[in-house]
Amino acid sequence: MTSKTEMDCEVVIIGGGNAALCAAITAAMAGVRVLILEAAPKEYRGGNSRHTRNFRCMHDGPLSVLTGHYDEEEYYNDLLLVTKGNTDEHLARIAIRGSQDSQPWMEANGVRFQPALSGTLSLSRTNAFFLGGGKALVNAYYRRAEALGVKVRYNAHVDHLVLEGDRITRVDFTENSKSHSLSPKAVIVAAGGFQGSIERLVKAWGPEAENFLIRGTPYNRGDVLFDLLDQGVQSIGDPTQCHAVAIDGRAPKFDGGIVTRLDCVPFSVVVNKHAKRFYDEGEDVWPKRYAIWGRLVAAQEEQVAYSIIDAKSKDLFMPSVFPPICAGSIPELAKKLGLEPEALASTITEFNGSCQAGNFTPTELDNLATKDLEPPKTNWARPIAEAPFYAYSLRPGVTFTYLGLKVDETAQVQGQEGPVANLWAAGETMAGSILGQGYLAGFGMTIGTVFGRIAGEEAAAYVK
Amino acid sequence: MSNKAISEARRQIEICNACRYCEGYCAVFPALTRQAAFADGDITQLANLCHNCRGCYYACQYTEPHEFALNLPKLLAEVRQESWQDNAWPQGVARRFHRSGVAIAIVVIICFALLFATARWIGSAGGDGFYAILSHNMMVAIFVPAFLVPLLSIWISLRRFWKSIGGQPLGPKAGIAALSDAARMKNLSGGHGEGCNFEDEDRFTRQRSISHQLTMWGFLLCFAATASGTILHYVFAMPAPYELVSLPKILGISGGLMLSLGTAKLAWLKPKGDKALGDPRVWGGEMAFILLLFTVSTSGLALYGAGATAWMPTLLALHLGSVLSFFLLMPYSKMAHGFYRLAALIRDAQIK
Ligand SMILES: Cc1cc2nc3c(=O)[nH]c(=O)nc-3n(C[C@H](O)[C@H](O)[C@H](O)COP(=O)(O)OP(=O)(O)OC[C@H]3O[C@@H](n4cnc5c(N)ncnc54)[C@H](O)[C@@H]3O)c2cc1C
Ligand code: HEM
Ligand code: SF4
Ligand code: SF4
Numbered sequence: 001m002t003s004k005t006e007m008d009c010e011v012v013i014i015g016g017g018n019a020a021l022c023a024a025i026t027a028a029m030a031g032v033r034v035l036i037l038e039a040a041p042k043e044y045r046g047g048n049s050r051h052t053r054n055f056r057c058m059h060d061g062p063l064s065v066l067t068g069h070y071d072e073e074e075y076y077n078d079l080l081l082v083t084k085g086n087t088d089e090h091l092a093r094i095a096i097r098g099s100q101d102s103q104p105w106m107e108a109n110g111v112r113f114q115p116a117l118s119g120t121l122s123l124s125r126t127n128a129f130f131l132g133g134g135k136a137l138v139n140a141y142y143r144r145a146e147a148l149g150v151k152v153r154y155n156a157h158v159d160h161l162v163l164e165g166d167r168i169t170r171v172d173f174t175e176n177s178k179s180h181s182l183s184p185k186a187v188i189v190a191a192g193g194f195q196g197s198i199e200r201l202v203k204a205w206g207p208e209a210e211n212f213l214i215r216g217t218p219y220n221r222g223d224v225l226f227d228l229l230d231q232g233v234q235s236i237g238d239p240t241q242c243h244a245v246a247i248d249g250r251a252p253k254f255d256g257g258i259v260t261r262l263d264c265v266p267f268s269v270v271v272n273k274h275a276k277r278f279y280d281e282g283e284d285v286w287p288k289r290y291a292i293w294g295r296l297v298a299a300q301e302e303q304v305a306y307s308i309i310d311a312k313s314k315d316l317f318m319p320s321v322f323p324p325i326c327a328g329s330i331p332e333l334a335k336k337l338g339l340e341p342e343a344l345a346s347t348i349t350e351f352n353g354s355c356q357a358g359n360f361t362p363t364e365l366d367n368l369a370t371k372d373l374e375p376p377k378t379n380w381a382r383p384i385a386e387a388p389f390y391a392y393s394l395r396p397g398v399t400f401t402y403l404g405l406k407v408d409e410t411a412q413v414q415g416q417e418g419p420v421a422n423l424w425a426a427g428e429t430m431a432g433s434i435l436g437q438g439y440l441a442g443f444g445m446t447i448g449t450v451f452g453r454i455a456g457e458e459a460a461a462y463v464k
Numbered sequence: 465m466s467n468k469a470i471s472e473a474r475r476q477i478e479i480c481n482a483c484r485y486c487e488g489y490c491a492v493f494p495a496l497t498r499q500a501a502f503a504d505g506d507i508t509q510l511a512n513l514c515h516n517c518r519g520c521y522y523a524c525q526y527t528e529p530h531e532f533a534l535n536l537p538k539l540l541a542e543v544r545q546e547s548w549q550d551n552a553w554p555q556g557v558a559r560r561f562h563r564s565g566v567a568i569a570i571v572v573i574i575c576f577a578l579l580f581a582t583a584r585w586i587g588s589a590g591g592d593g594f595y596a597i598l599s600h601n602m603m604v605a606i607f608v609p610a611f612l613v614p615l616l617s618i619w620i621s622l623r624r625f626w627k628s629i630g631g632q633p634l635g636p637k638a639g640i641a642a643l644s645d646a647a648r649m650k651n652l653s654g655g656h657g658e659g660c661n662f663e664d665e666d667r668f669t670r671q672r673s674i675s676h677q678l679t680m681w682g683f684l685l686c687f688a689a690t691a692s693g694t695i696l697h698y699v700f701a702m703p704a705p706y707e708l709v710s711l712p713k714i715l716g717i718s719g720g721l722m723l724s725l726g727t728a729k730l731a732w733l734k735p736k737g738d739k740a741l742g743d744p745r746v747w748g749g750e751m752a753f754i755l756l757l758f759t760v761s762t763s764g765l766a767l768y769g770a771g772a773t774a775w776m777p778t779l780l781a782l783h784l785g786s787v788l789s790f791f792l793l794m795p796y797s798k799m800a801h802g803f804y805r806l807a808a809l810i811r812d813a814q815i816k
Contacts (some may be wrong), residue, residue, distance in 0.1 A: 043529060050525045053485055112656045114488035118497050131655055132523030133485030139522060139666040257525055259482040259532075319500055321482040321532075 006151060009035035010463045012171050012184040014158045014224055016040065017047030018134075019427025019448035019455075020190035021141035025109055026456030027188075028148035032463045035184070036145070037156040037173055039191075040219045044255075045154060046138035047192050048216035048400065048428070048444075051257040053117065053134060054127040055449065056442030057099045063128075064103055065113045070126050072096055078126075079440055086436030094409055095434055095443075098450030103128060106449065110140030119318050122287060127442040134445075158224050161187065163231045166421045186422040186459040189413070190452060193401035193428045194222020195242055196254070201398070204240045211303035213247060215397045218254040225429060228405060234414040237402035237432020243439050244294030249304055249393030250322045262392050263317035265293060266380050267362065268307040269351050270394070272300040275334065275343035277351070281307075282379035285365065286317075291439060298396040305394040306337055308348070311386040316362050324390035333389045352383035399439070404432035411455040422462060424455035469546055473507050473539040479532055480520075488655040489519040491645075491812055492540070498815070509629040511543035512808035515651035517660035518741050519668075541743040548800045551621040551628070561796040563745055565752030571793060572756060576785030582606075583781055593705040594767075597777050598784070600703065606784075610791045617795040618803055625804060631811050641816075642809035649673050649680075663736035672733055678726030679757065680802075685719025686761065705771070717768060723761035730754050746798075753798040759786040 011027050013020045016038030024034045038045050058075050059066050075096045079087060107113070112131040116124035123129075130137045146152065155176050162170035171182045194200045196218045201209035229235050251260035266286050271277055279296050283289055297305045314324075327333035330348050331341035354373040360366055360382055369378045405425045406414045413423040413430075427448035434447055477496055480486065487493040492514050499506060518537050526532035545562065552558035560567050583598045595603075645651065652660045652673040659670035693712040696702040706712050731754045739747055763783035770776055793799065 043527070112488075112658075114655065117484045117487050118494075119484065130485075131488040132519060133483075133525065135525045136485075136519075136523035136666075143667065252531055255525075255530060257483075258485070259479055259526075315500055319478065319481050321479050323478075 007035060007153075007180070007182060009033045009151065009182070009184055011035070011186045011188065011459050012037060012182060013188045013190060014171075015047065015190035015192065015427070015429075016045045016152070016154075017190065017192065017427060017448070018049035018052075018137070018141070018445055019429070019452035020188070021049075021138065021145055022449050022452030023188045023190060023424075023426055023456035023459070024145045024150045025141065025148060026453045027460040028145065028150045030457065030460035030464075032460045034145075034150045035182075036150060036152045037158055037171075038152060038154050039157040040154065040217065042154045044217065044219065045142070046135060046217075047220055049448070050135040050138050051133075051216050051255075052130070052137070052445055053120075053258065054123065054129040054442045055099070055102075055445035056126055056440060057103050057128045057446070058096050059100055059103070063100070064107065065115045066103075066125065066128055068125050075099075075126075079434075079443070082438035082440045083436055084438065086438075088433045090409060091407075092434045094454075095447050095450045098453070099446045102446070102449045102453065105453070106137075109144045111137050112140070123441060158191070160227055161224065161231075161423075163228070163233070163415070163420065166415060166418065168420065168423050185463045186424070188455045188459055189224055189228070189405065189423070189425040189429050190427045190448070190455075191222075191224045191429055192217070192220030193242075194225055194403065195220060195398045195401045197221040197223075200226070201242065201401075204401070204403075205242065205298075208298055208303050211395065212244065212298070213249075213251050213256060213260075213395050213397045214254045215245075215247065215251075215256055215260070215399050216254070220428070222401070222403075225403070225405065228413070232416045233420065234406040234416070235403060235432075236406040236430070237404045237436060239403040241403075241437075242401045243291065243399040244298060244396040245290050245399065246293035246297050246305070246394040247397035248320055248322050249395040251395070251397065256397070259321040260397060261290075261318075262307065262320050262394065264307050264309055264313070264320075264392060265289070265394075267313040267316050267382075268309045269348065269377070269384055270305050270307045271339070271344065271347055272305050273302055273339070275339045275347050277347060277375060278305075280375050280378050282369070282377045282381060284379075287441070293394070294396040294398075297394050303396055306339065307392045307394055308333070308344075308384060309390050310384045311388055311390075312382070314390060320392065322392075324392050326388050326390050328387050328389075330384075330389055333391055337391055337393070348384050351377070351381075352385060355381050355383045400428050400431070400444070402432045402436065404428070404430045406430070407433060407451070409454075410458045411451045412458065422459075424459050426451040426455040469539065469542040470504055470507055473511065473536075473543050474502050476534055476536050476539055477502055477507065477510065479526065479534060480536065483526075485525075486520040486523060489523075490515060490517060490651040490655065491809075492651075493520075495812055495815070505628045505630055507543060508547045508625075509808055509811055511540040511547060512625075512629075512804045513651070513812055514540040514544065515649070515660075515805075516541055516742060517652050517654060517662075518737075519654055519661055521741055522661050522666035535741065537741045538743065541741075542745075544801075544804070545743045545746055547625065547628075548621075548804060551624040552795055552800070553617050553620040553624075558796045561793055562749045562798075565748035568749065568752040568756060568789070568793060568797065572759070572786055572789040575788040575792070576782055579606075579785045579788065580778075580781040583777060592703075593771065594776075594780055595704070597780050600697075603784070606788065607791070610788055614791055614794040618800070621795060621800070622803055622807055626807060626811075629808070629811050631807070632814050634810065635814075638810050638813035641813035642806060645809050645813075646806055649676060652676065663733050665738075671729070675726050675729035675733060678722045679730060680726075682719045682722025682724075682726055682761065683757070685715050686723060686764070687719075689713075689716035689719055713768075716764065720761045720765045720768075724758060724765060727754050727758035727761065731758065750798050753793075756786060756790055756793075756797075760790055 114131040158173040160172040247260040334341040334344035354370040412419045526534040549558045658668040
């Protein structure tokens with residue numbers, strides 16, 4: 001056992017993202033000694049939280065940068081819509097109600113807010129944006145935690161928790177390839193999902209997952225999650241599912257973050273490797289369709305697709321980080337994409353032939369639909385006819401996995417025979433209870449903040 | 465202009481335009497989201513709008529070791545620096561002084577020696593106080609051209625710059641908006657009013673902006689003191705020395721104290737900031753500029769105190785020598801930043 005003073009602590013928190021930090025600050029404010037074990041090096045601390053931009057916040061009246069009101073029922077209904085009822089109402093309502101008093105708590109602990117970013121006005125009533133984004137939030141929380149005496153160890157990867165009876169008796173971790181063991185009084189797991197491990201993704205989803213890109217941190221590999229599940233701790237959420245969106249196919253394998261998203265699909269024709277269309281590109285406004293395209297592309301051969309627009313649509317969507325592939329004609333574009341030129345030309349000709357005259361309105365459903373085309377395009381269907389032509393490649397980008405630790409309303413982890421007496425979980429690690437399916441923009445940070453605070457409070461009360 | 469800095473800045477700005485998380489920190493991000501493509505002039509404009517508050521570095525999820533390798537404060541500092549050097553007139557002088565603190569020190573020493581010698585050998589045709597050392601006419605003969613020629617040079621450079629960023633004819637509205645942003649140093653406020661990042665990584669403090677305000681306002685007060693003295697001398701036939709309770713003295717002493725304090729604080733802060741978030745090539749030149757300003761104000765204050773002692777002639781030569789160097793170097797040193805940044809703020813207000 002290591003007894004160095006810098007590792008002296010009563011509560012060990014596994015992870016260094018939003019949920020971990022909220023738990024650490026809360027526990028430290030309650031007067032207990034806290035140690036954070038973060039697998040990533042300092043430059044990459046903060047997990048997926050460093051990529052976020054806002055959190056969804058209930059408010060009965062104007063609150064900070066949020067205007068109007070967004071009450072519990074409206075919030076809960078929005079959640080029901082995206083999860084199709086696949087949620088735990090009791091826990092969901094705790095998260096929703098907790099968001100309202102979390103906002104001032106976040107501000108008091110150094111987070112700064114700003115009105116909705118340009119291009120995201122649809123979220124200005126429901127979501128409070130972090131000034132500088134998620135990394136600024138993470139930086140502020142680390143400063144706050146350290147000021148409260150919380151100790152942080154980077155490059156500290158937790159390998160194993162020893163579960164004896166109803167208690168965690170030991171935490172084994174590796175720091176810069178040296179093994180250590182600690183026996184704290186309480187443990188909080190806030191180590192995210194397992195999408196950072198392609199191996200585990202392949203096991204869960206199938207071999208297609210080899211071609212998935214991971215939008216966030218490579219450090220959320222699920223090692224602690226599976227270690228606990230292997231010891232009989234209860235799980236929640238579909239182990240085979242992950243949340244995936246269609247992102248730019250040229251994005252880095254990991255950590256591409258927000259800038260790799262592509263908003264061009266509704267104004268485009270999307271084809272697969274064989275230059276064939278496979279789904280209605282204009283089904284609904286993009287924010288609502290964003291998530292289904294990840295699965296759609298995942299189902300195509302080699303998990304790749306191409307979104308094709310012409311000159312008149314180029315400036316209708318937020319710019320992407322990579323410039324589009326550009327050509328003077330459709331066959332030439334096909335060649336650059338490695339598609340069969342004739343096949344693409346005939347797909348586009350057929351599409352163009354089925355477009356109807358009518359009013360095009362990019363900002364709302366305009367019913368400008370194709371006629372006699374399979375699959376149809378039901379909105380924004382304009383011929384791809386004006387050179388130059390542009391294309392973006394699409395690949396599935398995984399945001400998070402749904403499998404998690406089952407917790408109760410005090411964030412306590414559930415074993416075979418009741419709760420594990422000194423183990424709590426917060427954030428993505430337990431979000432499957434609340435988000436069984438789908439995703440609601442800004443809800444990940446809400447769950448992490450509210451349950452992080454609850455876990456911190458409960459663990460501190462247990463220690464004292 | 466080096467295409468390397470511009471095209472690297474363009475690459476980074478395009479990433480920011482797809483991200484926009486830093487929108488609330490300063491005027492640069494709202495300006496860049498108004499555009500989809502960036503010509504060289506647009507990037508030069510953004511670079512001069514940037515106040516190097518460093519918020520967008522510490523908040524960025526794409527800084528090294530990430531492969532996107534964002535470091536916008538550094539790139540914009542490099543482009544900004546090169547825009548000052550490339551627009552400078554005459555050209556060659558600029559690069560040397562911007563980069564080299566030693567070159568600045570040499571100019572100061574030469575000016576000091578020059579004034580010392582002038583005072584010694586040409587001296588004064590009799591007069592009171594300082595004029596007993598160097599006559600008023602002699603001072604005027606040296607300083608009027610030493611002030612006007614650099615101003616002319618800056619004027620020529622600024623016109624080139626203004627054309628390159630597509631500036632429109634000046635109007636009062638944009639001018640007032642820009643002056644108010646500069647007076648409050650709005651772009652060093654972090655957007656939340658808690659200041660900028662500098663001496664302690666991602667911690668927001670107002671140290672740098674307060675030091676700059678002391679420096680800038682102190683400088684402007686000193687300038688006002690000189691201007692009021694000139695008016696008293698020529699319009700009201702009231703030559704120096706002045707009473708303690710007189711406009712030139714009140715302005716000069718308060719301005720001098722602020723300028724000394726502000727520059728001392730800036731010089732103390734500077735080594736604490738991460739060099740790699742600015743243009744490291746000009747670090748020495750910038751530091752020398754701060755110390756030169758400190759010398760100007762501190763020697764000026766010392767003159768008020770030591771006016772009647774044997775130190776006075778040496779101090780006078782030192783003060784006048786540093787003022788002379790400051791004027792001569794105005795177009796080729798960090799001092800250019802005030803003019804260019806003000807122009808960029810005006811341009812931004814025009815587009816908004
Ligand atoms: C690109 C992107 C944008 C997003 N935008 C938003 C948004 O705007 N709003 C929103 O609400 N949600 C957003 N999300 C979702 C959001 O990121 C997550 O819901 C949230 O960050 C989860 O926080 P967390 O603390 O549970 O996990 P994380 O922030 O991922 O933290 C997990 C931590 O655990 C550490 N860790 C993992 N394994 C170990 C181990 N074995 N030992 C030690 N440490 C370990 C990791 O290094 C990491 O620090 C976004 C996600 C992505 C990918
Ligand atoms: C329009 C007016 C001005 C603006 C907008 C402005 C803006 C800035 C900004 C943003 C910085 C910090 C970033 C950098 O180092 O480049 C700075 C630095 C500085 N400014 Fe100004 N400034 C103005 C006028 C002045 C004036 C009048 C003076 C005094 C003569 C002055 C003296 C300095 C000094 C000494 C520094 C420190 C340089 C360093 O740390 O390297 N500024 N200015
Ligand atoms: S500096 Fe980084 S975080 Fe800020 S806008 Fe640019 S890419 Fe985004
Ligand atoms: S360094 Fe500061 S002023 Fe410059 S672009 Fe970044 S946030 Fe804006």
